[in-house]
Amino acid sequence: MSSSTRSTRPFLLALLPIAGLLFAACGSSATPAPSGGGAGAPAGAVVYAVGADPTTLDPQATDDGNERAVNDNIYETLVLRNGATSAFEPGLALSWTLKDPTTWTIKLRPNVKFTNGAAMNADAVVYSVTRIIDPALKSAQFSYLNSITGAKKVDDLTVDLTTDGPDPILPAQLTWLKVIDPTYAKTADFASKPVGTGPYKFVEWKKGQSVTLTANTDYWGTKPAIKDVTIRVIPEINTRLQALKANELDLTANLSPELMSQAPATATQRSIEMYEVYMANTSTGKPFADKATRQAAQYAVDKEGLLKSLFAGHGTVQQGQIIRDDWAGFNPNLKPYAYDLNKAKTLLAGKTPSIKLVGEAGRWLKDKETLQAVASMLGQAGFKVTLDIQEFGAWVSTLFLPNDQKVDAIWASTSADLLDGDRPLTQTICGSKQVDWCNKTYTDLVNKARVTTDAKARQDLYNQATALQFEESPILYLINPDDIYGMSAKLVWKPRLDGKILFKEMSLK
């Protein structure tokens, strides 16, 4: 008997790890609230989940929303936007005025310090500009700032910025340019331990897990209400939703409409994404060569229906232009093409054009579903649509095919990060890569507008350009979906029109 008891021990030993796990589970379930993941954390703490680790915490190097989620709260820009109207507001600059057509004078806010004690002054601004436009930095943000040629200190709180031509978009560009401390920027820690002038200070970055911030008690502006902030990396949207339900999170972005009812609370705001289809090939003999066929496509698509059926109504129909009504360049006189199947059929005049429509899946909310619906609606009007959903990389290559190889139509989403009509409208000028459509008058109007610094004159040019584009229809206007945020029941926050997540604008119930 004794030998038998002894030899059962290996069995029991083998079971020990399982018992250990169960014990750990039961033991910790007795404790009232978890802390490591953030749930039940002390008052004054907010946890925000993003989908990926920041690629770097150098605020000038890359174009990465996960980096911005952190650095938009640590660093500040010269110019800000109002979250509800997109109007410009003073940031680190108190004013920005045109001195001559290619020089802007920036007056800086006095008595602002970086959290390491260094002064925010003209030297810091000059360095910040010089560094980001230096090709050696290889900044991926250069496409937002490529008109700036230099910066010169006038006095301690005044800087002159020069541009390569008259540039009406400069104030919008300055909402991107983060001001850094010249001395600290040269240290090895700069790309991993950011130091700015903003409402939050950097605490720790655990790669692949989280970045933690704490309120900057010496902040020059309104002091933030929330003390501790954790930005967690959770790649999977379903996990983010579950973490929200388990009270481990307070906020996450990019929720899909179907998941909204599961979140403790939600908020929506219009996104910067403009869904569209380029009627890319308008060369002679091709289906979209004539205007009537392009307009027929406009009438064939039920934009309201798309929003209702796919986005639970969370979005807006584009107003006959790929410009949102709070962006510079919006033409208030244009209305969307109505959904009118009879008119579409009349315009097609019995023709059944065969078109190839290319798109991608997974990059934007409901991109594939939107495209499938559009294809089927075009089909009802008489188009014979061949739908080709490609992998993202392949789709990007298709989008930029040279004119002689262009597909008939291709889906895209324009994201105007500068909240300005220039970039969306430039996509359809002669020589652009997105469409082969080339209208001299339109191109002249857009090119003239981008060097017209008088706001009213510039708007007049855009009103003409957008009206011409609407009539000629090289773009099938679709919708502007909303950003959908999942929130905890205790978070008080209103999402911004520029999509920035600013923790200083949040509070807790």
Add this chain to the structure above:
Amino acid sequence: MLTFLARRLAYSLIVIGGVLVVVFVTTRLIGDPARIILPATASQADYELQRSRMGLDQPILAQFFVFVAGAVRGDFGESLWDRGSSAMGLVVERIPATLQLVFAGVGLAMAISIPAGILAARRPRSLLDRVITLLSLAGFSVPNFLLAMVLIIVFAVGLGWFYTSGFGTIRHLVLPAVAVALPVAGRMTQFVRSTMIDEFSRPYIATARSKGVSEPAIAVRHALRNAAIPILTLGGWEFTRQLAGYTVAVEVVFAWPGVGQLASQAILRRDFTVIQADVFLVAIIVLVINLIIDLLYTVLDPRVKMV
């Protein structure tokens, strides 16, 4: 022994060379990182500038030679997104988290499957055997990402025992380890069961029984000892298989900061250098583990000779 090691090393070098070529070619087939880092509305001039900044405007052969020359020194260059960070450094700092998950997961799987397999093998076709077989089939039939989501919904959201995601404590580790373990345990239980049934039918077991050795002692000291080599082989195979990519889905669902999550991000961003460093390092680890397992055979079975 030395000739064995030399032959294995030469063989490993060939494998690594093959891995380098395949990873270089496939990363260049999945798309253009310059397009992905820029907004879709960027101009052609911006795009070409971005390409040259990423070194992608060089001829493909020149890129390949730079790549191989760096790879032999373990230098895969900078991350295309995080300029200034070495691609290999980014991968190396994620290895411990993945190792922790794989050790916990495969360890748990062995802790489940060895006793379960032995119990099932002792009375084939008994009720206990049928229940164990059914459970093990269920275990390896469930996709791990689905299992992961179910575990989160039941044990993290519903019961609140564990965290939904994240890293650091035992309460973060349990659910991902179970998600890795159950499919592995399912396969291994079946394997242990059939191996043990074979052993139980051998003459030396009958001899041991006739001498009055207790059943548990027969199972563990005699049969399991002889079944150890095939079980260890399978365990090693499961271990390397998990390391080489099967944990990616689990790491992504549980936000586990390991190489799997890094690799999936790098692929989305077309960060060539990080993907290359990742595949290279994992290939090396797999080769080393296989070598260790081969060496372990000699310990477990003196009849195995390394030639």
